[in-house]
Amino acid sequence: MISVTALSKSFGSVRAVHDLTFEVAPGTVTGFLGPNGAGKTTTLRMILGLVRPDAGTALIGGTRYTDLESPVTKVGAVLESTAFHPGRTGRLHLETLCLAAGIPDRRVGEVLTEVDLLAAADRRVGGYSLGMRQRLALASALLGDPAVLVLDEPANGLDPEGIHWLRGYLRAHATTGRTVLVSSHTLTELSLMADDVLVVSEGRLVAELPAGPDLEDEYLTAIRSSR
Amino acid sequence: MNKLSALVTAELRKVVATRSTWLLVALAGVCCAAFVTLEVVLYDVAVVSVYSMAGQGYVVAMIVGILVVAGEYRHRTMTWAFLVTPRRSRVITAKLLACGVVGLAIGVLAAAVTVPLALILLSMEDGPLFAPGVPLALLGTIGGTGLWCVFGASVAALVRNQTAAVAVALVWTLYAEWFLVMLVPAVGRWAPSGAARAATGWTRAELPVPGELLPMWAGAVVFLAYTVVLAALARTTTRRDVT
Numbered sequence: 001m002i003s004v005t006a007l008s009k010s011f012g013s014v015r016a017v018h019d020l021t022f023e024v025a026p027g028t029v030t031g032f033l034g035p036n037g038a039g040k041t042t043t044l045r046m047i048l049g050l051v052r053p054d055a056g057t058a059l060i061g062g063t064r065y066t067d068l069e070s071p072v073t074k075v076g077a078v079l080e081s082t083a084f085h086p087g088r089t090g091r092l093h094l095e096t097l098c099l100a101a102g103i104p105d106r107r108v109g110e111v112l113t114e115v116d117l118l119a120a121a122d123r124r125v126g127g128y129s130l131g132m133r134q135r136l137a138l139a140s141a142l143l144g145d146p147a148v149l150v151l152d153e154p155a156n157g158l159d160p161e162g163i164h165w166l167r168g169y170l171r172a173h174a175t176t177g178r179t180v181l182v183s184s185h186t187l188t189e190l191s192l193m194a195d196d197v198l199v200v201s202e203g204r205l206v207a208e209l210p211a212g213p214d215l216e217d218e219y220l221t222a223i224r225s226s227r
Numbered sequence: 228m229n230k231l232s233a234l235v236t237a238e239l240r241k242v243v244a245t246r247s248t249w250l251l252v253a254l255a256g257v258c259c260a261a262f263v264t265l266e267v268v269l270y271d272v273a274v275v276s277v278y279s280m281a282g283q284g285y286v287v288a289m290i291v292g293i294l295v296v297a298g299e300y301r302h303r304t305m306t307w308a309f310l311v312t313p314r315r316s317r318v319i320t321a322k323l324l325a326c327g328v329v330g331l332a333i334g335v336l337a338a339a340v341t342v343p344l345a346l347i348l349l350s351m352e353d354g355p356l357f358a359p360g361v362p363l364a365l366l367g368t369i370g371g372t373g374l375w376c377v378f379g380a381s382v383a384a385l386v387r388n389q390t391a392a393v394a395v396a397l398v399w400t401l402y403a404e405w406f407l408v409m410l411v412p413a414v415g416r417w418a419p420s421g422a423a424r425a426a427t428g429w430t431r432a433e434l435p436v437p438g439e440l441l442p443m444w445a446g447a448v449v450f451l452a453y454t455v456v457l458a459a460l461a462r463t464t465t466r467r468d469v470t
């Protein structure tokens with residue numbers, strides 16, 4: 001479970017996140033929807049201990065990410081602008097992560113199979129397409145077999161087949177009682193992928209909506225009335 | 228808490244798997260070969276100074292150290308490291324230790340190139356082939372090269388930007404500081420390059436301006452102190468947001 005309480009962050013004069021409070025329950029896929037610049041990435045990075053909040057807390061199962069014992073075995077993260085060293089192979093990237101995190105090496109083969117990247121594993125990442133990088137990022141997040149997944153715009157760069165696969169994957173993941181928080185600026189994507197959708201705008205939570213056919217109307221209403 | 232030894236091994240695997248590392252290692256060998264030849268051919272110097280050219284891989288070692296740290300920021304791969312190890316000072320410590328190992332390896336390799344070449348070149352001259360101070364000098368060159376790699380990595384942790392770190396480090400050690408060593412030795416011998424050079428057993432006998440470097444042991448202590456201070460600073464610079 002992820003609990004965000006009164007979280008705030010400014011970059012200079014830009015209020016990226018303002019007094020944000022929400023909870024993400026296990027067993028569901030929770031969407032995190034908002035226009036570009038709404039503060040989604042900043043929020044997710046605060047949950048993962050990469051950005052320091054000005055105020056408020058972000059806890060995972062009651063503990064801050066930075067205080068977790070062996071965090072990658074509890075939380076898997078796919079971040080928007082993480083990248084890979086272009087000169088290293090996908091396999092080396094995963095193997096060194098395993099080594100550093102104390103995860104058994106056999107997980108490398110397992111996650112590569114899971115994200116269907118085994119064939120490209122020994123090629124340099126510099127030659128990967130955006131979709132392949134996205135799969136490698138997901139493979140990295142899965143290495144520790146975590147109960148919580150945090151994904152920032154994971155569908156970016158994926159082809160339709162990849163998006164379909166991702167949707168099914170996250171669904172299955174949540175069905176086993178795990179927690180999934182997935183951000184997107186695309187409404188249709190989340191309406192297919194998520195159970196519930198948290199709508200953010202200008203750093204504030206403006207609505208919590210169930211995903212479904214009415215999502216678009218409700219979203220537009222919520223965004224407009226928040227202004 | 229993941230083990231520090233595992234973090235260091237992971238860093239070493241990345242360094243070994245990176246092509247630019249090997250290009251730079253080869254360059255270190257070339258530098259040493261060139262400098263030992265120049266030293267014998269151009270100057271009439273002490274035998275120990277000839278062997279001390281095994282320390283001429285230091286610039287390369289420093290650049291390798293810079294790339295190990297700044298490369299992670301440049302390619303935004305530091306995020307992965309911080310996700311695995313949220314205590315960021317540990318990430319930096321592991322990188323600095325790995326750089327120590329890599330730098331020592333470059334130092335050993337540089338000595339392995341320099342020593343045979345020095346023997347060949349000296350045997351073509353009239354003077355002695357060897358001097359009692361040579362083994363200690365080689366120890367100084369190897370240890371110094373190891374420290375230079377840590378030094379570079381620490382600079383990169385402070386500067387973060389790869390191009391800026393390389394530029395600052397090169398201009399400072401090769402030009403700014405070396406002018407001090409050459410022209411104002413009273414000051415230059417206390418600078419990192421002057422101290423590190425003293426630790427290699429090199430003497431400035433052939434230079435136009437008189438003045439001594441620090442004694443070898445003192446040079447080693449001073450350069451070690453610089454590296455330790457810089458490394459300690461590097462470990463404290465990890466509070467910034469990673470966006």
Ligand SMILES: Nc1ncnc2c1ncn2[C@@H]1O[C@H](COP(=O)(O)OP(=O)(O)O)[C@@H](O)[C@H]1O
Pocket residue numbers: 011014015016017034035036037038039040041042043470
């Ligand atoms: N490192 C940063 N420095 C300055 N401004 C930033 C930084 N990161 C994000 N911002 C600003 O914070 C706001 C929220 O950004 P972000 O969290 O990336 O939104 P989203 O992911 O929803 O598009 C934007 O106005 C963005 O320009």
Ligand SMILES: [Mg+2]
Pocket residue numbers: 040041042080152153
């Ligand atoms: Mg974003």
